[in-house]
Structures are given as C-alpha cells and as structure tokens.
Amino acid sequence: MYETNFHKASTAQDAAALLAKSDDGKILAGGQTLIPTMKQRLAAPADLVDLSRAEALRGVTITKRKKMGIMKADGGETITIGAMTTHAEVAGNTELAQVCPVICGLAGNIGDPAVRHRGTIGGSVANNDPAADYPAALLALGATIHTNSRDIAAEDYFKGMFLTALDDMEIITAVSFQAPVVGGYGKFPNPASRYAMAGVFVAKSVDGEVRVSVTGAGDNGVYRHAGLEAALSADWSASAVDAVEVSADGLMSDLHGTAAYRANLIKVMAKRALA
C-alpha cells in the first residue's frame, strides 16, 4: 500500500470539508473494496476520509404508509437506510425484515461475515461494482440516492461499470425507497469471488409497476431488463419468465462463464427471485 493520510469525519459536512482540502481524497465507507485495491497498489488516494464514526449516517428508518394501521408488510412503507449502515445491520434489522425482507436477505448474502460487518450500503452504491448486489436492488426498487447536495433517482444514478452520477466532492448520506408489494432477489455467486455472476432483482411497487434489474451479467454494469419486466407485468410468475428470450448480447464473457451461460443464469435467477 502506498502511504496515505487517514482522517476521521463525524459528519458528512466534516467529510466534505476534508475532501475539499485534499487534491486526491477518497471517502472510506467500510473500505471492503478500496482497502484491498490500495493494498494491491492499484489505488493511491492521498487522503482517506473515514466515515465509520458518522453516527447520523447510520441506521434504518421505516415510515408507515397508513398512519393508524398496524405495520403490515403490504408494501409502500418508506424505508431510509443511512449510507454508513453495514450489510450486517441491514441483514439483521427485524423491523426491516417485516416490511422488506428481500433487502435483508440480499444484504445477508453479500461477501462473508467480515465484509458484512465493515461494508456499507453507501460504500457499495458509490463504488457501483458491476457485480455488486445493492445496485440491482436500488434500481428495481426505484430508490432515491441522497447526497450531501441533492437527491438522485436510481434510474439516473447508475451510469455503467464503476460509474455513477456522483460529483467528485459529493457524499452519499442515505438511500430511500418504498417497500415493494412483492420483491425477490436471485443471485448466482461467482465461485471464486462470490460476487454476483448474475443477480436478478424483481419488484412490484404499490402502484403495480414491475421492475427487473440485472447485476453481474452485463458488460456495462447493472441494468433493467425490458423483456422480463414486460413478461412479469403481464403475469407475475416463474412460467412467464420461461417464455422470455434472454439474449446474450451485451453480456459478459470471462474465465468463469460465457455470455450464453450468463443469459441462462439471468432466466434461472429471475425464476428463483420469484419463488
């Protein structure tokens, strides 16, 4: 690892101020990608601004849709997850599990226990690894990414492999979305890295809109799958997926599998997401 200056920030504002002072600063939001990359000497930020003490950026809030009713998992609750909330905290949040179990299940399958206890949703979304799980969830859930300067719709946020709408000095503070009426995530882990080789997130919103997003398989990061969305809008079932032609065009081929194999995985994972 190259030498770097380590700073601790207790708020997003502090972090922004520290970043502004650095020529080449990076936010450390768990560091589960950044630190290994630095150890391999593939990244060399002059300054690291650690947000792990920024308590205000941490935690899950759930706003019920019906003011008087008992909280029920019928969708529509507004869920806000602080950027520095770890995967383990999302996975283990029992209230969240009642209104949006799919996000808890997804978080509980990221990496290994060490990763889940350090890695955060903000870090994952800011990095936008093309095989990460959260981008698929946020895109399918129509989430909003909140930063220290604005709100960005997920649709406008993910710009391709490791690319996002974030400006250099912009810091994610939280993500929010409405709990879907029904949602599911099917993930096929890469045998070596255990990142998604194909991860398919299916969600139906309270308005009846169906969104299907795919991570890990595309050659330019997370994307929505129009064919699957159309099929599931008409018929929310695994058999509807069978009829969909999933093309290998635009999918990744590498030493772990061909584009044709990934196309197959997209269908299989979509069906498993619905199961």
Add this chain to the structure above:
Amino acid sequence: MSEGIGARVLRKEDKRFITGKGRYTDDIVEANQAYAAFVRSPHAHARIIAIDTSAAMAIEGVETVLMGPELVADGIGNIICGWGVTSKDGSAMNMGAWSALATDKVRYVGDAVAIVVADSKSIAKLAAEAVVVTYEELPVVVGSVQALAKGAPQLHDNAPGNLIFDWEIGDLAPTDAALATAAHVTEMDITNNRLAPNPMEPRSAIATFNEAEDHYTLYTTSQNPHVARLVLSAFYNVAPEHKLRVIAPDVGGGFGSKIYIYPEEIACLWAAMKSGRSIKWTSDRTEAFLTDAHGRDHVSTAKIGFDKDGMIVGLKVDTKANLGAYMSLFSSAVPTYLYATLLSGQYNIANIYCNVQAVYTNTVPVDAYRGAGRPEACYVIERLMETAAREMGMDPSELRAKNFVTSFPHQTPVIMAYDSGDFAANQKQAQDAADVAGFAARKAEAASRGKLRGLGYSNYIEACGIAPSAAVGSLGAGVGLWESAEVRVNPVGTIEILTGSHSHGQGHETTFAQIVAERFGLPTENIQIVHGDTDKVQFGMGTYGSRSGAVGMSAIVKAMDKVEAKVKKIAAHVLEAGEDDIVIEGGAVKVAGTDKQMLWHEVGLAAYTAHNIPAGMEPGLKESAFYDPTNFTFPAGCYICEVEVDPDTGVTEVVQFVASDDFGTIINPMIVEGQVHGGIAQGIGQAMLENVVYDDAGQQLSASYMDYTMPRADDLPNYSVHHASTTCPGNPLGMKGCGEAGAIGSPPAVINAITDAIGNNNLSMPATPAAVWTALQDVRSKLAAE
C-alpha cells in the same frame, strides 16, 4: 500404550499454531535488517534493452539495486534441474539457462529482473516501481501444444521447437499390436489443468552475511533446508556449504512449492553479501501466483484396449507436459518417472507405452505439486476405466475388479514393482460405506427434486517414500533419496530426535514422538523433535513425496535400534544379566522373568556418568542412522464420489465422498484422516474449482482469489474415511505414506461422478458450473437432433 503407534494423540504443535505463537520466517527480525523487493517483468516474453535505476537509487532509504549481469559476473550459478531425463533418441534434455535475475531476456510475467534493497518494505516497493526497464516485446506462447507447433515463438536457443525432451517408456510395437487386435478400444483426450499451490504462508527469506565471522545464515520457507544449502553452495556459489546455515522454522504449508530453491533466496543471499545488510523478502499473494512453481498442466491422448472378456490388453498414452519458462528443480521427473511409471494403475496390463514431450512456454515454471505426476497418471487410467466400462456396458467396479493385480510382488511394464496391496478389499469397503447398492434409489429421489445424481469411482495407486538412491540415480536423479536421523538420549532419560525430514503441517512433532514412545515406553512429553536447521541436524533430504513416514521414520527406527542395543548392553552389565535377557517395557529396562530392572533414566545416567559401563564402551547415549529405502511404497485405495447436479445452473454438489485407503501401518489415525481430508479438498479443488488461466499475451487472468477458486468449507462434503491396510514389506514400520493420496485419488472420482450424472463424458477439469451446464446443453442439443 496410549501414546504409541495407533493412538489418536493430539498434535503437540497445535498449541502454538492455534494460538498464533508459531514462529515463521516473516516473524523473525534480524539486527540491521533491510527489505527486498523485486523488479519483475510485466511481459511474458521480451528482450531487455536497458535498465535505468537512477530514479530508484535517488529515493531516500534505498540501499542498493542489483541486476543480472552483476550477479553473473560474481559467479552466481544458473538455477539447476536436479534430474536429468534422456530423450528416446539418447540425447540429453535441452535445458535453457535460468539466471536468478534475468540478463538478456524475460520469459514469463513475474520473471525477476532486479532486486531492490531498502530500509523498509514500502520504500523497497516504491523503488522497485521506479526502476525503468526498457523491453522489446517478443511473441508469446502459453500452451504446450501451441509451443510445439511449427513457427511457435522460441524461448531458449538450445531448445529448438521449445522441446525440452521427447521421452518414452514401455514397448511401442507390442502395445500397438495389442491395441490393433483388441475387442474394444477406448480413446480419450485428457487434459490435466494447471494449479497454483497456494500454501497459507507465502514464501519468505531472510539472508544475513556476517563479515567478521565469514558466515551466512538463511531463514527460508523450505521443505528441505539441507538440500537448499547444498544447492545454494555447490551450484549457485552464493556461500560455501560449511559457512552457510539454512533454517526453515515453522513453515505454513508447502504442497511441493517449497521444495525448490527460487531466484529470490539466491538474490537475497547474494545481496546480503554485497550490501552488508540482513535482507528480508516476503512474497505477497499476487507474487505467489506469479512466481511459486505451478502444478500439473498435461495434455494427453490415451488409448486402452480390452479383449472380449473385458481384460486389458494394452495402454498407450501420449502426453505433452508444459514445464513453463524454465526447468525447476524436479520438473523433469514429475511428468516422467513420477507419472508414466504409475500408468498401470491397480491393473494387470501386459503392454504399456507412453511418450512424453516436455515443453517450454511463457508461463510460470511447473514442478511437483501434491501428488506430482501420480495425480496425472491416476486421472488418465481412472477416466479411461470408467469410460471403457460405460462404452462396454459393464459395471465400472466390476471391470476394474477383474483386472486387479492380486499377487505381489507385481512387476508392471513401466518400472514399478508393486510390493503389497489388497485392491478388492479397499473397493469392497468403499462400496459398503457408500451404499452403492442404494444408489439407484437415491438417483430416483434426486430426480424427483429435479437434480441429476451421479456416482464415480477412482481406484488409485501411487508411489511414495521416494526412493532407493541407486534406483533414482540410475534414472537420472542428481541426489540420493535416503533420510537421516539422530536419537539423543539425555542423561535424565528424555530424548531429542533430530530428523532430516521437515514438518510444514504434517505433524511430525507428534507422530515421530509416538514411535519413540512406543519403542521405549516413554510419554511423548519426554520426546522432542528437532528439524529444519542445518546447524542442528547433520543432513536430510526433506519432506515431499509422502516420504517422512516410510523413509524419515525408518531412519529414526534404525537409530533407535542402535540405542536399544547399547541400552541393553549397559543394563546387562549393571544388572549382571545376559544381553539377550534384557527387555524394555513401560519405561523400564528389565531382566526378563525377574524383578531386576533399571528405570529408563537410570540407564541414561549410567551411560553419561560412565562409572559403570562395559569395558571399552564409549560413554554417552546418542546414535544416528541413514536409511535408504529398498523400494517405493505403494499406497492405494478406492474412492467413491456421489454428486448432484442442478441442470438449470450446472452447480454440482458433492453429496457423498467415501475413501478407503491402504496406507500400511498408521501411527496416528487422527493425523492421517486430516491428511486425507486435506488431500481430497485439494483434489475436489482441482476437479471442480481451481484453474490457472493465461490469456494469449501470457498474463495470468486468475492471479488473485477474486478469480482463482480456492476450495472453501461450503464447497466440500463431509468425508467418509476408512482404512483397509496391508503392511508394507519394504520398511521396518510397514508404512506406505498418506500425504498425497487424497489429492491423487479424488479428481477422477469426481469427474466420473459428474459425467455419470449429466450423461456427457466430454467434460474437462475444473468442472465449474459453467462447464457442467455447457456439457449438459451439448447433450440436450444432441438428443434434440436425434
């Protein structure tokens, strides 16, 4: 005897390992220690045009930057291959020069070009990056078949066509004749995938030159420190043998990769002398992928013929072995004498012929990796047997059984003379444990869940304990393969065993103590095992080839024989009895049939006080012995693997793995089971997970754990491990060796099971989900076409 042979004694070494108190090379800090980093080639094949070190030298804290031409000028020798293999036309092998630091050309990504010595690791790395090397890139070839093709890029001038040797074993004409008249011939293309060894502890070295004493010390991660000292002194001229101490302290796994003396140790010792600093170098994981000798990488075609009754009449194999960019220490022996000599498997085969071409490519050198040649042989014969049974419509276990060797000794047509075994007993034990009879019902039940279930056998035999020195010498080995031991009984009766074997995970501190405990009736607590230091142990050949039991312990037994003889003489003298009447039992030395005895420690004291020992006897109680094995040993067994395949994804789960092994005498069943578990884990790793992949430019695409799939706990089944043993007649303890069997026997069982499940035999290792799914699609499109 609770701690003797056969007892499940807990490992003495585990307290320090489990509590993080092990002392590994990188834990050791010498006074005035500097750190080395290597400038490595980013190209797989290139000519070095110029090297500019000025920017690196200008960095504060940089001690020196040293390069190949200076190393050569200082008389540091090229890296050797310790086994000369002769081609079938009688010519010697075409060995290209390998300098510890490249002089004119680099031949693989990671080839060392310069060593940078600096005050800290981070300065050394920064400075290494600041060394500017100008390369002229050359065309690259990474596969053995491609390297042999006409017009392929040439690596070494003295190896035309990249051919190192073209070797054969067995008789061609009778084999061809037998195959020509066979009732059935099975022919297959068989690839054995390239593996990276991945010991938990990466390689490391600390080199020190003490000018005042004119003495060198090298701490290194070695499986054989004495061999390292011999080679470093006699061949590389970095230090005279008597002025070089090599210490291999706790070593965290080797699997073969730490047998060899690599460029880094040579360069560190040389640079220590040049700079006057102690120099530490520790590989990181990426460096390990790029520079640790890889294993396997065979491409073969194989033919086996049967008569109308299913008896084997002949076997013919053609193999291309990729040895990488340079010849590593035992690289020539692995695809020849450790491979083709085992092609007879457990079977009576009258005619065998094998041709092996060893080839240079722009890849990491390939050498012995757990099993070393025998896994490749086992994979060939056991894939052939399973496939032939399917083609002939026979039960694969019955086809094997009717061809078993049943009388011993058995001379195969390919050098080996099997000394013992009961292959049918292992097969029966494995079949019973695996409930083979119930397989059809399990397959049907799996089908009801949408899963494809398959079962595969592997009846392996391998050769360990290598080997009689005269025999290996006649086959081209540059060393003898005996082992030495010294038994030191202290005046208080405690014992130190000095052994030339080296433990890097095998548990010698426990098992070696057990055989001493058994012999003299002492607690293992009173026995200390000393190894891994050339100043303490006089000489040794080290640990590889599952030899520490059959050879290393045999040397201890021979030394104990001498100690016992002297103890009896002393006791007979003191107790005024005949030597033949003295027995050693339960920590006492007794006159049989009387109540006269000396306690063990009283004999020790008597030997050292020397007040009352037989006239003319030398005082003290210390004996040493060298043991040269009389033959290879032949562990064998039957493995049965059962898998379930998810046809939608190709994901394959090993749902049952049964092993029945014949290891001869077992000292500590717990440690043996651990060896089998670890071996099978690596075998399943090879069969389903692990693969070194190069792109056409010679870049390793799989050089991190993001892309190289190491076996993890959730990839592996619970093992069902059993033993049906015959005693090895070749050594005093009757041991055969257990360290490699699991890795040798398991890959064909796994692939035979998966191909059985999916109904397509065209499947190569590693059988990843993508590979299995693709093979399934091929079957389906074939079925659809029919």
